[in-house]
Amino acid sequence: MIEEKRIFLTGAAGFIGFHAIQAFHKRGDRVIGYDNFNGYYDPALKEARVQELKKIGIEVIRGDLCDQEKLDSEMTEFGTTHVVHLAAQPGVRSSLENPQACVKSNEEGFVNVIESCRKLNAKLIYASSSSVYGLNKKVPFSEEDRTDQPASLYGATKKSNEVTAHSYSHVYGMHVTGLRFFTVYGPWGRPDMAYYLFTKAIMNGDPIKVFNHGKMKRDFTYIDDVVDGIVAAVDLGAECEIFNLGNHKSIELGTFIETIENTLGKKAEKKMLPMQLGDVVETYADIEHSRAELGFEPKVSIEEGIQKFIDWYKSYYK
Ligand SMILES: NC(=O)c1ccc[n+]([C@@H]2O[C@H](COP(=O)([O-])OP(=O)(O)OC[C@H]3O[C@@H](n4cnc5c(N)ncnc54)[C@H](O)[C@@H]3O)[C@@H](O)[C@H]2O)c1
Numbered sequence: 179m180i181e182e183k184r185i186f187l188t189g190a191a192g193f194i195g196f197h198a199i200q201a202f203h204k205r206g207d208r209v210i211g212y213d214n215f216n217g218y219y220d221p222a223l224k225e226a227r228v229q230e231l232k233k234i235g236i237e238v239i240r241g242d243l244c245d246q247e248k249l250d251s252e253m254t255e256f257g258t259t260h261v262v263h264l265a266a267q268p269g270v271r272s273s274l275e276n277p278q279a280c281v282k283s284n285e286e287g288f289v290n291v292i293e294s295c296r297k298l299n300a301k302l303i304y305a306s307s308s309s310v311y312g313l314n315k316k317v318p319f320s321e322e323d324r325t326d327q328p329a330s331l332y333g334a335t336k337k338s339n340e341v342t343a344h345s346y347s348h349v350y351g352m353h354v355t356g357l358r359f360f361t362v363y364g365p366w367g368r369p370d371m372a373y374y375l376f377t378k379a380i381m382n383g384d385p386i387k388v389f390n391h392g393k394m395k396r397d398f399t400y401i402d403d404v405v406d407g408i409v410a411a412v413d414l415g416a417e418c419e420i421f422n423l424g425n426h427k428s429i430e431l432g433t434f435i436e437t438i439e440n441t442l443g444k445k446a447e448k449k450m451l452p453m454q455l456g457d458v459v460e461t462y463a464d465i466e467h468s469r470a471e472l473g474f475e476p477k478v479s480i481e482e483g484i485q486k487f488i489d490w491y492k493s494y495y496k
Contacts, residue, residue: 183207186258189265190238191215191224193368201405203236210256211238219369243287249294260412263291263304270456273332284335292346301353303411308360308461309333318464321420330456347418355411360424360463364401365490376438377491380446390453394431395460397424400478410472424463425476437480441488
């Protein structure tokens with residue numbers, strides 16, 4: 179008998195959550211979202227995403243991860259079998275500027291979520307990050323590599339989630355899967371991320387900030403590919419696993435900017451700056467483990483993905 183999935187998805191008003199919850203809904207799983215709509219970036223974008231979800235019959239509860247009672251009661255009432263936990267305080271820079279907010283949502287919030295899962299015997303699939311690789315120099319980054327040298331507090335909180343999940347799996351036999359996302363981009367994306375800031379600045383004729391003089395490489399992963407990985411991880415429902423979800427292509431920042439320029443048909447005015455605190459020079463995902471266990475196969479090229487983002491950006495901001 180196929181188990182009926184009732185998926186409680188945190189961070190549903192956020193970028194990745196908004197896309198992931200629709201994928202589960204479309205294929206017939208029962209879903210409900212949970213989000214506090216915080217003001218880290220324009221809450222109007224979060225509200226607009228949730229309006230889109232409402233149109234197709236998806237409900238998003240307004241609540242905070244730090245409210246354990248509410249989490250417990252909402253998850254119980256929904257009859258949750260799986261929790262896809264994507265709510266967090268993202269951003270390397272933000273974790274340096276506002277460390278307490280980062281620890282509150284990412285560590286206290288995580289323990290609350292895993293506690294609620296334990297009480298309901300629900301499987302947990304949660305967002306980790308390529309940031310856990312920190313100062314690891316060996317590329318591509320494999321799940322076997324060192325992750326005890328984070329370069330930022332944000333990376334440290336994501337590593338803390340992974341070790342916390344391991345301990346719960348060991349003690350209570352819980353099913354936990356951590357997904358290390360690599361620079362996810364696409365329509366309805368996050369306004370604090372470089373691709374969004376670059377697009378906005380180039381369109382407005384403003385200069386863009388290019389850190390480390392452009393000598394950086396990132397593994398940019400299109401949202402639909404990441405969502406495929408999340409869905410596959412829910413279906414696998416592994417005992418205790420960690421997977422990289424990256425595009426397996428590390429691209430120079432300069433090439434990335436060129437792709438945006440070509441798509442917009444407009445050159446960027448570049449302001450070259452030194453490396454920012456907390457940043458790493460390169461990210462690059464080894465995806466052999468995800469390929470083997472999740473059938474993960476990224477399909478969208480950077481040119482195609484950026485075109486889709488810019489099409490959305492123009493229509494959203496008219
Ligand atoms: N986008 C990326 O490139 C990327 C890369 C690596 C990891 N991640 C992780 O993936 C997850 C989703 O990221 P995203 O890009 O969609 O970010 P996002 O900020 O768009 O979404 C996160 C959502 O969580 C909500 N939230 C934050 N703190 C909360 C709290 N205390 N209680 C309830 N809701 C809260 C926010 O309101 C937001 O809507 C995060 O865990 C993030 O750390 C993202």
